[in-house]
Amino acid sequence: MKNERVTVIDIAKAAGVSKSTVSLVLQGSPLVNDGTRAKVTAVMRELGYVYNRGAANLRQSGAKSKILGVVVNDLTNGFFAELAVGVDMVVQSAGFVQFLSNTSESLDRQSEVIASMREHGISGLILSPARATTAADLKPIVASGIPVVVVVRNVPGARVSSLVSDNQQGTFAGVQHLVSLGHRQIAFLGGFNDTAVFEDRLHGYRAAIAACGLEPADALIIPSAPSRAGGVDAVGRALATDIKPTAAVCFNDAVAFGVCDGLRAKGLEPGKDFAVVGFDDVIEAKTAVPALTTISVDPQAMGRRAAQLLLKQINAGKAEAESIISSVRLVVRSSCGATDADPSVKVETGL
Amino acid sequence: MKNERVTVIDIAKAAGVSKSTVSLVLQGSPLVNDGTRAKVTAVMRELGYVYNRGAANLRQSGAKSKILGVVVNDLTNGFFAELAVGVDMVVQSAGFVQFLSNTSESLDRQSEVIASMREHGISGLILSPARATTAADLKPIVASGIPVVVVVRNVPGARVSSLVSDNQQGTFAGVQHLVSLGHRQIAFLGGFNDTAVFEDRLHGYRAAIAACGLEPADALIIPSAPSRAGGVDAVGRALATDIKPTAAVCFNDAVAFGVCDGLRAKGLEPGKDFAVVGFDDVIEAKTAVPALTTISVDPQAMGRRAAQLLLKQINAGKAEAESIISSVRLVVRSSCGATDADPSVKVETGL
DNA sequence: GCTATTAATTGGAACGTTCCAATTAAGTCA
DNA sequence: TGACTTAATTGGAACGTTCCAATTAATAGC
Incomplete structure (x- = not known):
């Protein structure tokens, strides 16, 4: 048989x-x-x-599987696919296998996949939290001692390690750059306004507007789904305002791509008629036309870093929660209209 | 403690x-x-x-976990992210959890993640095979009786169920459509030429060229990485030929997006100066500018179908391998230059 | 050939949970 | 109150693998 x-x-x-x-x-x-x-x-x-790993784990002293759970909130955003690829690069050479699950921003689904991962004895978890995730949601896994690294979105109050990008510095630098190109009416487009990442990125945007002596205008702050479609929507609304912005810092690269799409749909040329700055520096930012000016988080590097942090905790048995704010860089390409800008010039904004 | x-x-x-x-x-x-x-x-x-699922599985008669493994060859292609989202929709309501792993086209990595999934007692596997996967690679898991559904790329000779799109009909319809718009020099851009999918899609392209009485030109068949960057590369090479194509059927939507990027980089306008047809109908096809004319596979629907097929096998205990060729549809949007085309008109090409 | 040491192999119990027959508890009826 | 039936709970063994002390086998030296 x-x-x-x-x-x-x-x-x-x-x-x-x-x-x-x-x-x-x-x-x-x-x-x-x-x-x-x-x-x-x-x-x-x-x-x-x-x-039979389950049987072996039963008897084996301090046994843990060679699985690391990775849970992301929106797999259709290329950023998270790249994050996962970065994680894989590191965990593979450590002999681990990554099992990736997608929550599509559902808290219930997030709890379900985390529970299933724990049943199977994961050695650690990398989590980009679904919207509205609170420290209470993470309390059980924290209490169990399983190493957890939260990425991209912070969960205030949770006693876990976290790795987030320097969102405020990033959008601050983006606005500054647009101001240095002569723009005065600068929009902030995209993002769910109930997330910490949105607050941080908006905060940096606002700080730079104030630091450059510009008049803040709430009508230029337009939340939308943080997707390409959301970007089309947001730029349409921005152009319908009385203020008529000439530039925008976008919540992320997906939104920025959508903004470029939306501009073209209105007969405008991104980079020439309207300056666009993204956030993330996904793979496609470089090859898009126009090549996207963006705040480089480098999702693959972020994934690698999150994996290294998690492996460090696994190998240490138990470690203090670390909070790392990953520096970001303004990468100037064509979409901001810096036609005489050398795309290889990168303005360092972080540590 | x-x-x-x-x-x-x-x-x-x-x-x-x-x-x-x-x-x-x-x-x-x-x-x-x-x-x-x-x-x-x-x-x-x-x-x-x-x-402790591992302990329970040990004793439980015919025990299987509530995990389904999903292994894809390139997670950075949005097609696979959407496929996974479609799988999730179906398995979730059946009380299963999907663990997704990415092979980045590596056979070694594929073997490793499949082995890890089997150690943990997956109930079934949905696999989009890495390049060069043969029936011999699947023999062990087939012998074990774990239900397997191969998607997107067929593995000839493997006694597993498969679900692939009607690639030949798709590209055939794409070429026919371009011919009906007056194009006579039509390129076939992108794809790894050592895969069954490439062969099928190229076959359909060639068949339509012949059926429409056009002169076949090998110089217009340009393989490249099946990614956006690959598309930029391929269209650059196509435009450098003596033949000067005016249109292209692309291996997939990612390549098509890259072709549009590459056209713009040369001062050409996709849809007006050059007709572009994709393959897949990923989410972004509709919102891109120009909106992409494409052969609709609908990856989320494909994922749902694969999951249903797998659950059917799991619930049947053991079933005969089924091969399903999923029908595709030509979806006419702006990128082919059908300026007077109504985007809501869909030409049915399948069963 | 005998003794001591090292190398190699083995048997039994443990791990967390399930299953099933056995036991105990509760309820009903005469 | 006792007998019978049903409901509820329990104890022991099984599952696949590991660990560790015990046993066996092989080798070296005299």
Whole structure:
């Protein structure tokens, strides 16, 4: 019956050794004779043995799986796909496998996937929280001692490590740059206004408006879904205001791409008729036309960093929660209309 | 010690019942008195009990986890993110959780993540294979009886269910449409030429070129990475040929977006100066400017269908491998230059 | 050949949970 | 009150693997 699970008992019988010897081979123990090891290994291959991690974890002292959970709030945003790719680069070489789950901004779904991951004994969790996630939502996993790293969106009050970008500095630098290009009516487009990331990025925008002596205008702050479609929507509304902005700092790159789409739909050329600055520096920012001026978070680097932080905690057994604010960089490309700007010139804004 | 695992023994002691009663409560058995059930449930909540799925699977007859593995070859392509979202819609309501892993086209990584998923006892697998995957690579999991559904890329000879789009019909219809708009020099851009999907889509392209009495030109078949950046590259090379194509059917939407980018970079306007047809109909196809004419696969619908097919097999215990060729539709929008085309008119090309 | 040491292998119990037969408790009826 | 039936709970063994002390095998030295 090919569907019956092959166990160490089956391997032991077929190889003419004890189950304990099979276990030693599985553990790569030096206590096994090479000939015996080769025989057992061959039998495992022949019989198609598949390790039962759940059984092993039961007996193994301090056992943990080689799985790291990664939970993101919106997988259709390329930023999170790239974040996951960055995580994979680091965890792979540490012998871990990433299991990625998407919550589509649902708190219920988030709880469900985290619970399922815990049932299976994940060694750690990287979480980009769904909207409205509070410290209370994270309390059970925190109490369990499983290392958690929160990325992108902070969860105030949660005793977990966090890695977020320097949102305020980023939008501050974006506005400053647009002002240096001569813009005076600058919009802030996109983002769900009930998230900490939105507040931070808006705060930096406002601070720069004030620091540059410009008149703040609430009509130029237009929230929308943080997606490409949301960007089309937001720029349409911005252009319908009496103020007539000539430039915008966008909540993220997806919104910025949508803003460029929305401008073209109105016969305007992004970069020439309207200056666009994004936030993230996803892969497509460089290849888009016009190439996107953006605040570079570099999602893959962020993923790598989050993974390193998590592995550090796993290896330390238990560590103090660390809060890291990842520096960001203004990357000047064509979309802001800096036609004589050298795209390779990068203005450092962080540490 | 808050990090010690809470077990059914601990719950039993704290609730003043036996471990068997705790187990019955966990199983939702009707054999337990309501008062006892409430007491045990309360103690579980207080002590933060987390089920040990690995232990349960050990004893439980025919036990399988509530996890479905989903393995994709390129998560940075929005198509796969949407596929995963579609899978989630279906598996969620069936009480399953999707664990998604990305192989970045690596066969080694693919084997590793599949092995890890099997260790943890997945109930089924949806796989978009990495390049060069053969039936031999799938033989072990097939032999184990775990239900597998291969999507997007077929693996000839593998005795698994598959769900692929009607690639030949799709590109055939795309070329026909461009011919009906008056184009005679039509390129085929993008895709890795060592994949079955590429062969199918190219075959449809060639068949339509022949059926419309056009002169085939190998110089107009330009493979590239199936990404946006690959599209920029491919259209650059197409425009550098002596033939000077006026239109292209693209391997997928990501390539098509890149082709539009590449046209703009050369001062050409997609839809007006050059007709572009994509393949997939990802979310962004509709909102892009120009809105993308494309062969609609609808990745979310595909994900839903794959999940339904997999759940059907799981619930049937064992089923015959099914091969489904999902019909595709030509969706005419602006990128092909059909300026008087009504975007809501959809030309049905499938069953 | 005998003794001591090292190498290799083994048997039994543990891990958390489930299952099932056995036991106990509760309710009903005469 | 006792007998019978139903409801509720329980104890022990099983599941696949690991760990560790015990046992066996092999080797070296005299």
